Amino acid sequence: MANGPVRLGIIGCGIMGERIVRATLAHDPALIRLTALWDPDPAARARLGAGLPDLPFVDDADDVIDRAETVYIASPPAAHLEHARAALAARRAVFTEKPLGVSLEESRDFRDMAGKAERPAAVNFILASAPSVDSVRAWIEQGVVGRPERLEIYARFAQWPRDWQMDAAGWLAKRQEGGFTREVISHFLFLARRFAGxxxxxxxxxxxxxxxxxxxxxxxxxxxxxxxxRLTGDVGVIDHADHNLWVLHGSNGSVRIRDWSLAERLMPDGRWAGDPDAPGHAEARPLILKRQVEKLAAMTRGAPHDLASVGEALNVQTVVEGILASG
Structure with missing residues (x-):
């Protein structure tokens, strides 16, 4: 087992790449250290570098892999598996953004490759580290839900992509790689799979x-x-940016996650009451990113973690692509 901090390389300087960069830089450098960063778009590199001087930019994806022991892939989806295969072949640990890929055949092949690889691989479904999920899990263990009976997922958007995603609209707004089912609903499908099967x-x-x-x-x-x-999602029906619900109904009661960060339980009087001990939305995102980075370091060192597995991600991708193929 290697000594010293985990050497992290990142491919992609978009929204998620920047978030993991910042989370890594904010972390204890004795645990994890950013050693290489690359994006094919000079403008993306310049934008990120302007706010964060002295980032370790390198010339290409191969350089990232060479200088890292674990590689986080935050490129657009069509390139996820190209970089992931190269990193695994070089005996690097892999942490890739969801979706796992855009081709089910390639994703199945990667699942098989990852199962035989010397180094581990995982996929970045952020609800693996969300405090709201911790609250729901605790309520379930306390018997609040009782015998699980059914699940519901709702996702509604004023527009797609959302305002803060417009820099990536070139692929997020397109059928081939983008859409809210891959980008948002997949997180809640992962959570359903993690809880129920x-x-x-x-x-x-x-x-x-x-x-x-x-x-x-x-x-x-x-x-x-x-x-x-039961799953529903739409664009252009609500006025505010987006709204989502993940709801579990059971024989004793119901619990839900609202708008990513708010864990709530259905009270006897019909009100939904939040967990008073849970962090608010503004506190939840940096905490999730911190936890994901910590789990990434644990995975790289062969320690226990609960990041989403490649198999879980493939199951989610299979369902998502099945939904989209119905149109």
């Missing part, structure tokens, strides 16, 4: 605009470990 798609309907734009609405019926799951 493997996902199976029963029926779906996706609505697309003319041309190559991403979906504007989806509906689906699934199961998670045999538990019924």
């Amino acid at each position: 493997p996902l199976e798609l029963q029926s779906a309907r996706a609505v697309f605009p003319r041309g190559d734009g991403a979906e504007t609405a989806v509906e689906a019926e699934l199961t998670a470990g045999g538990l019924p799951l």
Whole structure:
């Protein structure tokens, strides 16, 4: 086992790349250290470098892999597996953004490759480290839900991409790689799988605009470990930026996660009451990123962690692509 801080290389300087860069720089350098960073877009490198001087930019993705022992891949989805395969082949640990890929065949091949590789691989589903999930899990263990009966997932957006994603609209707004089902709903599908079991798609309907734009609405019926799951999502119906719900109903009661960070339970009088001990939305994101970085370091060193596995990510991708193929 290697000594010293984990040497992290990052491919991609977009939204998620920057967030992991900042989370790593804010962390104890004795645990993890940023050693290489690259993006093919000079403007993306310049933007990130302007706010964070002395970043260790390198010439290409191969340089990132050479200088790191674990590689975080934050490129657009179509390039995820290209970089992930190269990193695993070089005996580097891999942490890639979701979705795992855009081709199910390539993702299945990567799953098989990762299962035989000398180094570990995981996928960045942020709800693996969310305080809201901790609260829901605790309520379930306390018997608040009782026997699980059904799940619901809702995701609504005023527009897609959202305002803060417009720099990536070139792919996020397109059918081939983008859309809210891959980018947002996949997180909540992962959570359903993590709590209830493997996902199976029963029926779906996706609505697309003319041309190559991403979906504007989806509906689906699934199961998670045999538990019924109802999914709906749309664009342009609400006025505020976005709203999402993950809801678990059971024989004793219901719990939910609202807008990523708010864990709530259904009270006997019909009110949804939050966990008073949970951090607020502004506090939750940096805490999630800190936890993900810590788990990435643990994975790299062969220690226990609960980051999303490649198998879990492939199950989510299979369902997501099935939903989108219905349009």
